[in-house]
Amino acid sequence: MTPIYTVSPSPEKGLGCFSTKLIPTGTLILSETPLFNVREPRTNAAVLAAFLNITKSEQENYLTLYAQTATTRDAKVIDIFNSNAWQTGSRTSICPQAARFNHSCVPNASFAWNSRLGKVTVHAVTAIPANTEILLSYERPYQVGSARREKLSAYGFVCSCVACGSGAEASDIRRARMVLLDARIRCQRRQLWRSAIPKAEVELVRILKEEAIVGEALGLAHHDAAVGWRKYGRVDLAVRHAAKELEICIICFGPDSSSVDTTRAFLLELKAQLAKESLLVSEPVLLAEGVSHSTGRRPPRPIWAVYRA
C-alpha cells in the first residue's frame, strides 16, 4: 500500500512531510513511540545520558535529524534535541518520524501525546489535498506575528505561512483580539457564579474559524463557550458547543484518547442536565392534572411548582 505521506525536500525548510494522496480530516497520519525522552525541567546532561542509553543504530538515526549549528558531537546531540523534541506529558521526547514535520502558524495537522498508547500522534485537522506539505504548529496560536517570530527564532527560521506573509495584517488584528479574549476568558474561568452571556467565548470561536485555526485551540474555545452558556443558564447552547468540542477532540487526538473520554463525559453531563430541565418544564402540565410523571400517583409538594405561574 502507498504510504499516506513521504519525506522530501521542502523549499526553504530542509526536509518536510508531503501527502501522497488526499488525506481526509481526522485521518491518523502518524503514530510513533518516542525513541527516548527526558523529564522536564531538563538539563543537557540528562539529554546526553538518554542519548547514550539508546543503541548505536538508533544514535546514528538520531544524528541524521535536523541540527542548526553544532561544532562538537555533544553539542550536536543537544542541538538536535532542542530543534526536534516534542512535549509529551511531563517529559520531552524525540520521535524521529514526527521530527520531520515543519511548522505553520495555520497548521493543517495536529500533534498530540496519547498517554494511553504511549505514542505521539499526528492527525489531519483539515482535508489535505495530494502533494501538499503537512504542517504542525510549534507555537500557541494566541500570539501576534512579532511574538511568534521571537519564539520561532529559537528554531533558527522565519515563518512565511499565510499568517506571517501575505495575510499578516489581517491575521495580526485577529490574533491581537484572540490574546485579549483569551485573557478575559481565563479570568472568567475562576468565576463560579451565574454569569452574563459568554460573549468573549463565542467571539473567540468565530475569530479562530476566520483565522482557519480549526484544531485544539478551537476545541478549547468551544469548551469555554459550553461552560459559559451553562453558567448563563442556556444548557441547550452549551450542548451544541460541547458537541463541537467532542468532534474536534476526536479529530485532533483520535477516538482512543483519554481526552476524548473526558470531553464525551462533559457532553453527556450537559445532555442529562438538559433532559432534566426539559422534564421540569413539562412536569407542570402533568401537575395541573394532579398526576406525578414518574409514579402516576398524586405528587408530593413539588419544588418546581413555580413553573405553573
Ligand SMILES: C[S@@+](CC[C@H](N)C(=O)[O-])C[C@H]1O[C@@H](n2cnc3c(N)ncnc32)[C@H](O)[C@@H]1O
Ligand atoms: C523539527 S525540524 C523539521 C524538519 C526539518 N525541516 C528537517 O529537515 O528535518 C525543525 C526545523 O525545520 C525547519 N523549519 C520548520 N518549519 C519551518 C518553516 N515554516 N520555515 C522554515 N524552516 C522551517 C527549521 O530549520 C527548524 O529548526
